[in-house]
Amino acid sequence: MLGFGLFLRRLFRRRIVLIGALILLVLIVVALAAPWISPFDPNAVRVARRLRPPSAVNWFGTDEYGRDVLSRIIYGSRASLGIGASVVMMSVACGTLLGILAGYFRRLDGPIMRVIDAFMALPDILLAIFLVAVLGASATNVVLALAIVYTPRVARVVRASTLVVRELPFVEAARALGVSTWRIMSVHVLLNVTSPVLVQATFIFAYAVLAEAGLSFLGAGVPQEVPTWGTMIAASQSFSDQAIWLVVFPGLAIVLAALSLQLVGDGLRDMLDPKLRKSL
């Protein structure tokens, strides 16, 4: 196993990955510290100050109710990143389980993979709006829908790695020593599929942040009262003629989050996948 220091040094060998990780860290700190760093109450309505452009008082301007855009973006990061993180945890848990089952037990492989193929034949956003339509629009259901959308991706990656790991001598040795199948799967195989899952998880985080915003924009996501970056853009698009900052700043937050996650994911992939390292 790599030491943590060595892990970080290798990961950040490319400057751009370090920049991505720092942006991500800042976004996470901002989300966690929202109540302390937010300049205004994100829901405080001040009609006299509506649709003000960016200024020294309201750095990112104010919206149609006079609410401070910066404060709403800061609070919005909690919902947007929170939804993304929950989607990652759920899809990684389900996808890893399905992937190991499919990869380890030949009999389950066919049925599980065909269902996964079927889910993957439906475009992400289309499957997500369909699921939200069926389940009902709420933050929990958006998480559930996106987790269902991204589980197949994790499962495919885990299955592929499991197929390789299953044939390795140490697994055979464990089996010969009488180690139970359950233990082989939950310890030996699981440990060896962590790298590809970690890479996949980072990308899914980025896609989930983008997809949540897309769903909110289409009106099939989180209810508009909850400030997320997506609902902020969706709510303000009719004012974009007079107050373009209402669209620009939440969008930039989405871009920063997705970009930093993809940079980190890219760095992790380069580091953990020796096959790709030569093409760097």
Added chain:
Amino acid sequence: MASRLAKRLGGLVIVMFIVAAIVFFLTRLAPGDPAALMLGDQATADDIARLRTTYGLDRPLFIQFGLWLAEVVKGNLGHSIFLQRPVTQALLERAEPTFFLALFALAFATLIGIPCGIASAVWRGRLVDQILSAIAMLSASIPSFWLGLLFIQFFAVRLGWLPVAGYGDPGAPLAERLAHLILPATVLGIVNSALIVRFTRASMLDVLGEDFIRTARAKGISERRVVLRHAFGNALVPIVTVVGLTGALLIGGAIVTETVFGLPGIGNLIVSSVLRRDYPVIQGALIVVAGIYVIINIAVDLIYALVDPRVRT
């Protein structure tokens, strides 16, 4: 080749059957009586009961699925009470903008993606490579609806160069309709070009490291010819795959883009159907979209075999 095709078509039937089952049973998870939903708020209890019998909604779920699937196989995707027409007809009426949008966006993504990927690979590690790779990653991190809104503000509202939204008046000449697609296709193309850049770069790098490239260079063939003919020709297989995949991804991307630009395409129809819970349309559209996706995948696989004799076995 024939056995490959037969095997792939067999896989297609199984996957489409599972897609149909997912779509059917998930729809039934939705709260509320499907008959009541189909008829809307004004329906009386008698109307609902009659519709339940007509559509077999009073029978066991698996029999309902069988009956529905038999109709789908015959090409009958159901009837939308809201639109007052068969789902197939509704989808066909909306197909033109979606088709041209996806086509133009794919052309745009390919035209910028392949040259950027080649340049990135040729000048690997240099500033050009770093800038192009950074731009590719950035373009994959931009929400398409946001870029669309910004483009509308800038190119249509401020500069007035292009139409703001819509697809021209009904019966407008094709050229005018297509002018409405320039902005949306550009947005969709930019957002989807990243994958093509990355794959072109990776497969060009793979080929450029091969021995025959060194031989070609040693023979004194110009670098331009080595890169564009010898290397690119051999890197084509993964590139064809990724272009095909991007084409399939565009179907999903079109849903959001059509909504931003108010294009009366299939994506727009799906979103409005979701918002008004018009389940026959949603089910039909999902089946059609999944079908297109699976067929594109098979087509890519076959083109793969045509382009590269090594895969033909």
